[in-house]
Amino acid sequence: MNRIVVLDTETTGLEVSQGHRVIEIGCVEVVDRCRSGRTFQYYLNPDRRVDTGALAIHGLDDTFLAEQPHFAEIAEAFIAFVNGADVIIHNAPFDCGFLDAELARLNPEQGSLRSLVATIIDTLPM
Numbered sequence: 477m478n479r480i481v482v483l484d485t486e487t488t489g490l491e492v493s494q495g496h497r498v499i500e501i502g503c504v505e506v507v508d509r510c511r512s513g514r515t516f517q518y519y520l521n522p523d524r525r526v527d528t529g530a531l532a533i534h535g536l537d538d539t540f541l542a543e544q545p546h547f548a549e550i551a552e553a554f555i556a557f558v559n560g561a562d563v564i565i566h567n568a569p570f571d572c573g574f575l576d577a578e579l580a581r582l583n584p585e586q587g588s589l590r591s592l593v594a595t596i597i598d599t600l601p602m
Contacts, residue, residue: 480506481561481593485571486534489527492573497522498547499536501575503557516557519544547578561593568598 482504489496503516519536521544531537565571576588590596 478508479561480564481558482506482564483558483571484566485574486536487530487574488522488524489530492577495524496527496530496574497524498574498578499526499541499544500534501550501554505557505561514557516554518550518554520550521546548582551579551582555592558589558593562595562597563589563593564597564599566599568596568600572596 484502485498486500487496487498498520499522500519501516505512505514505516519541521541523546525538526536526541572589579586579588
């Protein structure tokens with residue numbers, strides 16, 4: 477069985493080093509080159525304001541996000557969903573940097589997204 481997860485995130489801004497956070501994770505599972513019907517999608521409360529530039533891109537505002545779960549509340553389910561899969565991401569360094577920071581906030585020993593999955597394929601260079 478060839479299991480692939482196509483993953484995308486939305487964030488509060490562009491720089492994880494400036495404390496920006498993940499505000500949406502969306503994943504679609506593909507098994508043997510067919511969508512399996514399994515998905516993983518959550519909006520997240522970042523406990524910070526969304527930059528105006530990011531808001532213009534995704535339209536996810538502070539009021540809406542304040543009512544959503546925190547990453548810590550969905551982390552276990554996220555890890556279970558991507559665990560062992562080949563993960564496809566457009567601009568993988570961006571998404572991985574943000575997801576690694578979220579995982580590190582929960583447990584610095586957790587490691588990175590790369591340590592949870594089989595491979596990460598970045599479609600940006602394609």
